[in-house]
Every structure is written in C-alpha cells, then in structure tokens.
Amino acid sequence: MSSKPTTNAAMDLYYCTHIQTFAKMEQLINNNGSSWSELIIYNNSNDFIVAAATMSILILAIFWLKLTFFRSSSPSMPPGPYFLPIVGYLPFLGHDDLHKQFTKMGQTYGPIFKFNVGSRVHVIINTPELARVVVRDQDKIFGHRKLTVATSVITYGGQEMAFSDSRSTNLRKIFVFEVLNNKNIEACACFRRDAVRKTVNDVFSKVGTSLNIGDVAFSTVANVITNIVWGNSRSDKGGNNGLLGDEFQAVAAKIFELISRVNISDLFPSLAWFDLQGIKRDTMVQHKKLDQIFANIMKERIESNSKKLDDGIDIDEKKDFLQILLDLKDKQVLNLHQIKGLILDIMLGGTDTTTTLLVWAMTEIVRNENVMKRIQAELEEVVGINNIVEESHIQKLQYLAATIKEVLRLHPVGPLLFPRAPSEDCMVGGYIVPKGCFVSMNFWAIHRNPLYWDNPLEFNPERFMSNDKTTNYDLLGNNLQFVPFGSGRRMCPGLQLADKMQMYILASLLHSFDWRLPEGEKHDLSEKFGIALKKLKPLIVIPSQRLPNASLYM
Incomplete structure (x- = not known):
C-alpha cells in the first residue's frame, strides 16, 4: 500500500x-x-x-x-561492501586477481556496485547492458579520465590519447585520420614485412632449441613498430636508436608496473608532495630515458630533412609515422610534446598489448593441437606450403581470425580497460554514479558469463565462425558482450594496425614452424593482473622447420 x-x-x-x-x-x-x-x-x-x-x-x-x-x-549510489574509515576497502582488495574478485563481488552486490579506496569512489560494472549506458548512451559524459601521478609524468601532463582528457578527442582525430589512415598503414607495409621476415630468420636459426615466446613476440612487435614509426631513421650499421632489445623491454615493463601500482599520493592527494612510495621519482627516471630517445631521433630527423631539402632531395617518398607527425607540427597542428605523447602511445601501448596477445594466442594454440593443425591447414590452402605469408593473405584467414577473437575473449588484454570518470552526476542501472568517480567495466567477467556464452570456459574458435548477423562479434565493440579493444569514443585508436600486426605475425610463425612444449613441461594458464592481463609464467616452446624449402626462411 x-x-x-x-x-x-x-x-x-x-x-x-x-x-x-x-x-x-x-x-x-x-x-x-x-x-x-x-x-x-x-x-x-x-x-x-x-x-x-x-x-x-x-x-x-x-x-x-x-x-x-x-x-x-530517491535514487541512491550503487550497493557495495562496508569499508574502513580513511583507507576504505583497500585492505580487502587482492593484488593479482582483481578481475576475479570483482566478478565474485558482482555476484553478491549485483551487476553494478561501488567501493571506496581512500578518497576515491570506484564503481564496477559487470554486464553488457549497463556497459552500454557508459560507452554508448552516455558516452560523452563518461569519455573522461583522470591522470594519476605516474600517468601525468609519463604522458607529459596528458598530452597524448590514452589518459588525456579535454585534448583527447582532438588528438584521437588527428591520430586516426592523419596518421593511421588506410593510406599510411598500407604505405608502411614494407616496414612490417622486413621486421617479420627478420623474426622468421632468427627463429629458424634456433630450430630445435627452447625459446621464450614472449621475447620472440616482443622483439618482433618492437621491430615492427619501430620500423613504421621511424623506419627512415634507422642506421645502416644496424642501429635501432636504442629502442630494441633488453633495455627498452625493461623500461617498458617498469613503466607499466609503475602505472599499475596503487599509489598513496593518488588516494590521498594531500600526501602527494611527500611521494611516500617513490613512484613519482621512479616514473620520472624511466620517462627521462624514453624522452631522451624521442628527442634525439626527432632532432636527427629534422636535421636530416633540412639537409635533404638543401640538396634538393624529396622527403615525401615512403613516409614513416615520425615524418607524418613532423609535417603536422610544421602546419602547427601538433607541438613537440604532443608528438612525443603520440609516439609514446604507439611504442608502449602497441608493444605491450600486442605482445601480451601473441603470448596468450601461442599458449592456447600449442595447448590445443587440433586448433594449430586447422590453422596450418588454412595457411597451406591460402598461402601454399612453398610460399611465405604476405599481408595480402590475411583477409582470407578466417579461422585464424576466429582463433584470435577466442583468445581475446578468454584472455582480454585489458580485463577492466582504463577507468572512466563521469563529468557530471548521472544514472546507471537506477543508481547515481557521482561526478569524478572511477568507473570500470569488467569485460573479463562479461566474456566468461554463461548468460551470453555457451560453455564459456572452453577454448572454441568455432563460436566466432557463425554467419548469424544477430551475434556479430567484430573487434569494434559493436556487440558489448565482446569488447576486447573497448567501445565508443575511448575505443583503442590503433585497432586497425594492431589487428594487422597480430594476424601477420601469428600467421608467419605458425606457417613457418611447428611448435611444442619442452619434454616434461605442462600447459599453464595462470594470470598476472595489471593494466594488461599477462601470462604469469613465460611460455617456453620448441620450434621445428615446417616448410620444405629452407630458402623461404632467409
């Protein structure tokens, strides 16, 4: 009544x-x-x-x-657990399996819940229906992010795409339409081909020995990205401007570790000046190393362009991304910090996420021998056993594409994606989501929810081979039951390039070699939670020659 x-x-x-x-x-x-x-x-x-x-x-x-x-x-904020004064729910949060913990909390508190950590309110969404409100219905309101102490240092105060706020939309448009348009991506195909062929040759020289596939993947991806970003700057003496090898991998790993750490300075801004954990100090050290590399290469390119113009040489032929960005600087569209920020997005974001995906893909493919055989049968049909993989073959490799989607479903590179911060109070699922809070969408949980997927824990690429348009699972985030690269205005801007790279690298490795675990080793799927959901233990595999003609490996 x-x-x-x-x-x-x-x-x-x-x-x-x-x-x-x-x-x-x-x-x-x-x-x-x-x-x-x-x-x-x-x-x-x-x-x-x-x-x-x-x-x-x-x-x-x-x-x-x-x-x-x-x-x-009157609407209230989402439900959630009780928390302690000052520190909030922080003492009860896990460190290695937050995506799993949030999934269990969703079963207790509902599809949307909140908890406090320090002075911050965090809201977690566990269903595609509520995710749609964030990334579609109220995308403009939720299109904002807040810089942490570490990300502010790394990104030149937000002068890039991943973490920037007000400048993000303009930078993304420039990046997508001026840098990563189809014409420029195709123009850099030769750079990608050179890097992948180099990897095939390197692996061939180590046939029969144990390889860390993570090192192979990182080296390949870093070579590809370095080539397309500033391929014209590479020295004929084998120099790579200090960006390849163990040093850069260590710097990149350290930066992601620093960004992922819980920082007291972020939870309690009044204590930021003290930098109690030294995160700001350590981040500045890593940032300085990368910034020096960027500055040196840009300086060399500018001086080289000036000399070429003086000598009457055309610099417009076969442009890499660095040259495209410098041209935009000359048109006063970008400044130097924005160029460095965009290069940072490509170099760090591209290498880490694609490497993580390749490791998980090889893990699942080696673990499921029938999947490997079917991929290789498709490659034989499309490419031919006496031929090497070219990018022109990629569009015809439907089963490989389905396998990559299944890898991204079970092992999303960004299980929670980056948190969003609404620019005003709004309603989601009948609850108030306050302005400035941190909203994360648990796509790891959505990708494994039996309400949306049959036998969700089973690795089955066949589920992505359906021609049913009502269940179209593309990589663009159109179906919010499958969102490996985000959706809406915060969707990964490098998706098209990333898809080309991961398809091309995987196809080349699987067409050129057979792969197996070392004798006595067991398959392992343990995870390490972070900004990217990585494999906890390295994948060690042994390659063997698959193509009959050894000259195809040269």
Whole structure:
C-alpha cells in the first residue's frame, strides 16, 4: 500500500474520533467568558489526553511515511561492501586477481556496485547492458579520465590519447585520420614485412632449441613498430636508436608496473608532495630515458630533412609515422610534446598489448593441437606450403581470425580497460554514479558469463565462425558482450594496425614452424593482473622447420 492512502486513512480516523473534542477546545479558547481554570480542567480530561496523543502519533507517522517515501523514491549510489574509515576497502582488495574478485563481488552486490579506496569512489560494472549506458548512451559524459601521478609524468601532463582528457578527442582525430589512415598503414607495409621476415630468420636459426615466446613476440612487435614509426631513421650499421632489445623491454615493463601500482599520493592527494612510495621519482627516471630517445631521433630527423631539402632531395617518398607527425607540427597542428605523447602511445601501448596477445594466442594454440593443425591447414590452402605469408593473405584467414577473437575473449588484454570518470552526476542501472568517480567495466567477467556464452570456459574458435548477423562479434565493440579493444569514443585508436600486426605475425610463425612444449613441461594458464592481463609464467616452446624449402626462411 502506498504512503498517500495510508496517510488519508489516518486523517479520516483522527477527525471522526476527535472532531467533537477539537470543537469544544476551540469553543473554550474563543469564549471570552471562560476562565483559565476551566480550560486547565478540560485539558486534564481524558478526551484531551487522547486527542493530544493521537495528534502526536499522527504527526510522527506522517513524518516517517514521508521520510520513507523520500528515501525509497530517491535514487541512491550503487550497493557495495562496508569499508574502513580513511583507507576504505583497500585492505580487502587482492593484488593479482582483481578481475576475479570483482566478478565474485558482482555476484553478491549485483551487476553494478561501488567501493571506496581512500578518497576515491570506484564503481564496477559487470554486464553488457549497463556497459552500454557508459560507452554508448552516455558516452560523452563518461569519455573522461583522470591522470594519476605516474600517468601525468609519463604522458607529459596528458598530452597524448590514452589518459588525456579535454585534448583527447582532438588528438584521437588527428591520430586516426592523419596518421593511421588506410593510406599510411598500407604505405608502411614494407616496414612490417622486413621486421617479420627478420623474426622468421632468427627463429629458424634456433630450430630445435627452447625459446621464450614472449621475447620472440616482443622483439618482433618492437621491430615492427619501430620500423613504421621511424623506419627512415634507422642506421645502416644496424642501429635501432636504442629502442630494441633488453633495455627498452625493461623500461617498458617498469613503466607499466609503475602505472599499475596503487599509489598513496593518488588516494590521498594531500600526501602527494611527500611521494611516500617513490613512484613519482621512479616514473620520472624511466620517462627521462624514453624522452631522451624521442628527442634525439626527432632532432636527427629534422636535421636530416633540412639537409635533404638543401640538396634538393624529396622527403615525401615512403613516409614513416615520425615524418607524418613532423609535417603536422610544421602546419602547427601538433607541438613537440604532443608528438612525443603520440609516439609514446604507439611504442608502449602497441608493444605491450600486442605482445601480451601473441603470448596468450601461442599458449592456447600449442595447448590445443587440433586448433594449430586447422590453422596450418588454412595457411597451406591460402598461402601454399612453398610460399611465405604476405599481408595480402590475411583477409582470407578466417579461422585464424576466429582463433584470435577466442583468445581475446578468454584472455582480454585489458580485463577492466582504463577507468572512466563521469563529468557530471548521472544514472546507471537506477543508481547515481557521482561526478569524478572511477568507473570500470569488467569485460573479463562479461566474456566468461554463461548468460551470453555457451560453455564459456572452453577454448572454441568455432563460436566466432557463425554467419548469424544477430551475434556479430567484430573487434569494434559493436556487440558489448565482446569488447576486447573497448567501445565508443575511448575505443583503442590503433585497432586497425594492431589487428594487422597480430594476424601477420601469428600467421608467419605458425606457417613457418611447428611448435611444442619442452619434454616434461605442462600447459599453464595462470594470470598476472595489471593494466594488461599477462601470462604469469613465460611460455617456453620448441620450434621445428615446417616448410620444405629452407630458402623461404632467409
């Protein structure tokens, strides 16, 4: 029963029972001839006591009903666990399996819940229906991010795409339409081919020995990206401007580790000046190393361009990304820090995410021998056993593409993606999501939810071979049950390039070699949580020659 009928019923009862009492009281009070003693005597009567008590109860009842109605009708923040003063829920959060912990919390508190960590409110979303509200229905409001201490240092104060706020939309447009358009991506195909062929040759020289596939993948991806970013700057003497090899891998790994760490300075901004954990200091050290590399290469390129122009040499032929960005600088579209920030996005984001994907892909393919055989059969049909893989073959490799999608479903590179911060208070799932809080979408949970996937824990590329348009699972985030690269205005801007690289590298490795675990080794799928969901233990595999003609490996 609603509060309004209950209140009216109480009023009717009250007036029916005590209207005569009220009338007599009014007569006594308004009667000039009445004495105070008469009124006092009447006040002590049973009727007056009952009337006063009823009035008091009635007022309290109305107040309670209104308060209850107000509370029930006004939206509240999402439910969540109790937390401690000051530190919030921080002591109860795991470190290596937050995506799994949030999945379990969703089963307790519902598809949207919140918890506090320090001064921050975090909201977690575990269903595609609510994710749609964030990335589609209210994408403009949720298109913002907040810089942490570490990301502010690394990104030149947000002058790039991944973590920037107000400048993000403009930079993304420049990056997508001016740098990563189809024409420029195709123009850099020769750089990708050189890097992949080099890897095939290196692996061929180590046939029969144990290889860390993570090192192979990182070296290949770093070579590809370095070639397309500033391939024209590479020295004929084998120099790579200090970006390849163990040093860069160590710097990149350290940066991602620093960005992923919980920083007291972020949770309690008043303590940021003290840098209690030294995260800002350590991040500045790593940033300085990368910045020096970027600055040196840009300086060399500018000087080289100037010399070529003086000598009458055309610098427009076969442009790499660095030259494209410098051309935009000359047009006053970008400044130097923005160029460095965009290069940072490509170099760090591209190498880490693609390497992580390749490691998981090789893990699942080697683990599922029938999948490897079917991929290789497709490669034989499309490429030929006496030929090498070219990028022109990629569009025809449908089963390999389905396998990569299945890898991304079970092992999403970004299990929670980067948190979003709404620019104003808004409603999601009937709850208030306050301005400036941190909203994360648990796509690891969505990708494994049996409500949306049959046998969700089974590795089955066949699920992505369906021609049913109602279940179209592309990489663009159109179906929010499968969002490996994000969706909406914060979707990965390098998706097209990343897809080309991962398909080309995997196809080349699987066409050129057979792969197996060392004798006695067991398959392992343990994870290490972070910005990227990495494999905990390195994948060690042994390659063997697959193509009959050894000259194809040269």
